[in-house]
Amino acid sequence: MTGMGEDPLERLRQLCLDLPETTERPSHGEPTWFVRDKKVFVMYADHHHDDRLGFWCAAPPGAQDALVASDPERFFVPPYVGHRGWLGVRLDVPDVPVDWDEIAELVADAYRVVAPKRLVAELDAREQ
Numbered sequence: 001m002t003g004m005g006e007d008p009l010e011r012l013r014q015l016c017l018d019l020p021e022t023t024e025r026p027s028h029g030e031p032t033w034f035v036r037d038k039k040v041f042v043m044y045a046d047h048h049h050d051d052r053l054g055f056w057c058a059a060p061p062g063a064q065d066a067l068v069a070s071d072p073e074r075f076f077v078p079p080y081v082g083h084r085g086w087l088g089v090r091l092d093v094p095d096v097p098v099d100w101d102e103i104a105e106l107v108a109d110a111y112r113v114v115a116p117k118r119l120v121a122e123l124d125a126r127e128q
Helices: 008-017 063-070 100-114 117-126
Strands: 022-027 030-035 039-046 053-057 087-090
Touching (some): 008 030, 039 100, 063 087, 087 100
Antiparallel strands (some): 022 030, 053 087
């Protein structure tokens, strides 16, 4: 992906705001993205709750366990929302470049978990 700048927050922001009926506002002191201004699907985490630069996102059933097991340096169970299956994603793993295509997939999956069916259908139609 190009043209989105090098700032991880700006890149994440663009991925989130490109999805249908998405808004951003601060929650718990961090940029947070909502579907229809109601349901959170991604929260930025800049050393606010822990020592990681990354984000927390909703995840489909089983994704949290699979991703954390596959790469525990990049993926983690976030505090407060981890028990609901949410996924923590680090954007600051030393010597590992961020795979923004993978991040885009995680963000879209998070959106699909919380968005109403009509908006998920709209997103799916866009991607074809």
